[in-house]
Amino acid sequence: MRYIARGLALAGLSLGLAVAPAAGSAGAAPQEARSLYAPSALVLTVTTGDDAVNGTVLRAVTLGCAPTATGTHPAARAACAELRVTQGRFEAATAAAPGMSCxxxxDPVTVTADGVWxxxxxxxxxxxxxxxxxGASTGVVFDF
Structure with a gap:
């Protein structure tokens, strides 16, 4: 019986199925399903003033990038692609575009990104x- 249970468990693992340990197994703890992707979930805001804590939030969106682009960001795919290319460096998304005149x-505005990348x-x-x-910044991460 022990060999049959072990064979079923191996077959289930090879098919990607979660298999509970056999009843009566000493010290066996259930395995949690784990994602193959590192978590990436951000809250992005645009706030009036030069202090994000005391300013008024004008706009806020969510952005998730693993395994696919999700959230309320209007260009989630492009924002995730930009962050992947820059390896999560938000400075690249706030760099001034060449040739722009302002x-x-x-009348300051503050952008923030908080979460996990x-x-x-x-x-x-x-x-x-x-x-x-x-608006003249080069990136799409804070363009919402």
Whole structure:
């Protein structure tokens, strides 16, 4: 009987099925199903002012990138692709596009990214001088 249970367990594992341990197995704990992808789930915000904590949130979206792009971000696939290419460097998404012309008016907006990227906790904040400068950034991560 023990050999039959062991054979069924091996057959189930080869098919990717979760098989409970045989009744009466000493010390056997149930196995949790684990994802092959490192978690990537972010909350992205655009806030008025130069302080994200005390400013008014204008817009906020969610972005998940593993195993596929999900969330409320309007261009989730492009944002995830951009983060993969830059290896999660949000600075690349806030870089100024060459040749853009904006006024020097100081009316700051702050963008934030909080959550997990490839299994690591991230917290990113960047202050733009005004909405024109934010719109002139090269990336799509904060373009919502």
């Amino acid at each position: 006024t020097r008016q100081w 490839n299994g690591k906790r991230v917290s990113y904040t960047h202050v733009f001088g005004n909405t024109c400068l934010q």
